[in-house]
Amino acid sequence: MVAISEIRGQLHKLSEIGPNLVGVFVGGTSGIGESTAREFVRYANAPRVYLVGRSREQAEKLVEEFKDINKEAQTTFLQSDVSLLRNVDEVCKEIRGKESKVNLLVLSAGIMTMSGRDETDEGLDKKVSLHCYSRLRFTANLLPLLRAASTSQPPLSRIISVLGAGYEGALDTSDLSLRKPGAYSLSSAANHAISMTSLSFDHLAKDAANKDVAFVHSNPGGVQTNLGRNLGGVMQKLLAVGAVLLKPTGLIVPVKESGERHAWAGTSGAFGSGAILVGPKGEKTTSKVFEGLRRDGKGEVVWRHMEEVFRQVEGQGAKYIGEDDGHR
Template sequence: MTSLSAVLKRNAQSAQEIVTLSTAANPTVGVFVGATSGIGENTAYAFAKYTPYPRIYIVGRNVDAGNRIVAKLQTINPNTQATFHRHDMTLISQADAFSQTVLEQEKKVNLLFLSPGFLALSGRTESAEGIDTKMAINYYGRWRVVEKLLPLVEKAAESEENARVVSVLAPGTEGPVNMNDLDLKHNYSLFNVNRHFTEFNSLAVVRFAQLYPKIGFLHAGPGIVNTGIGRELPWYVRVAVKPFTFFATRPQDSGERFFYIAQGSPDYRTGSHIIDGNFKSLKEKFTERGYLTPQLQETVWKHTEDMFNEALAKSSK
């Protein structure tokens, strides 16, 4: 496990290394989807802290939180250009709307950081576009933004600048999925849905890293972090898990650790990485078990594209 002190040292060093690349005329662009609390919020703060001239997009549903974060980012670094964009990533049409904004305003994206999510014990709940909201927020919405903005991330890579895509979720539970019911319309359970969107994220990371070899793709686990993600759980569940918060990482420390993998450390600059909260690689284990095969990658991505098309067809009616 890399110590927090080593992470802080390396992050500070990275700021010195990009000082000639990050300028007022060429700001370093970070897109933080699901960043109105917790890990996304605090990683954005670290991004502003260590980047000489950052341009930051904060995406979420809470306008008050978004405006508060934008204001704080500008106090952390007066050179920060930060904006909040209200979008619901359970909707593919909203993912497209936000992506179009970035495509119109930017020539490159250095970091695409995806951490939207919520914890709920409810069963399948479909969005207006017909996708289960848990699967949409944890997979479909995220990777629609990735698909749309990858040309801009590739532009950063071509200029030999940092170019990474980080999906924060729960690597470690990859395994067999229901190939006859990938969107779980008929076999839904909390176990199945968590298995599916975890497996899908890892498959996407490996697939896109092969297609874009100059970009780093990560599926990263946070470990136990004291965030507000469980605020929608029933009170009795919140009480039951409260003792575990004594062992949790502070959100600001988690932000430093995620900045380390998102920009600070050169170890993740290219290739695919599936890592836990201690930076331990899990990819080899799941590759050996046959959960990341090229056939699976293509089958699940074809399904993903079909879901995108069906969702957009419903939203246009």
């Protein structure tokens, strides 16, 4: 565990590493992403920040607030529904047109829903797309800019996906996108999104071209945000009551602290480069399931599947229709 006082001390020194850090916050209009962007703006020296999300109203408020926090910061809102990979490509194109490097890519766009598989017109479940496919598409598209950041001054290059590090679960490698009848459930969707994130990051980190990039998968713990907004009254109330009951146990991380912890994970030297799983209190973590999948070479299998999905959704109206050879 890393004490929050230690983290705040290090964040205070962030401006010393130099000006013009570029941060992209996908899901930066609410919750953990918003809080992480705010702390980055507070402590970085003249940063350029991109907030990606759907809510223009919320983003406009943040753009104004961030100007007050740091007069030298530049914040740009990119409005997009990033559950669609073609929209991810558009956002990345816009960023590439404006920036030659990205120092920090924070991926936290997500939803909480108890409903079943909800297919986008690209053939992927919306939640699994937001939590995994879309984030890995951002990663793949922006890796050249992250590599550029690792060789420019200051050499800082991090990707953070905020999801469920350490909670990897069983993977059906013959149906990674959970298309088969009966395959999709709350737990299989979570298992696949979390395991595919950890395995993909591990796989990408092994590429010598990415040797100076850090791939961080975080589990933020319980953070009170707007995540339950689509659940309906009863479930939302249950979540709120749960949060109140858990508060004295220390298991709930205040949203400001979560932002500070993620801004620190994204900028401090604590984790070096490579693939890292990080828990709610800044501790390195792992899981038996992840170690087993990794040992069995499933990282490569998952990344091949990602590349196949990316290939199939390219082009107007294109859709992922599965892989008939299956994956083992």
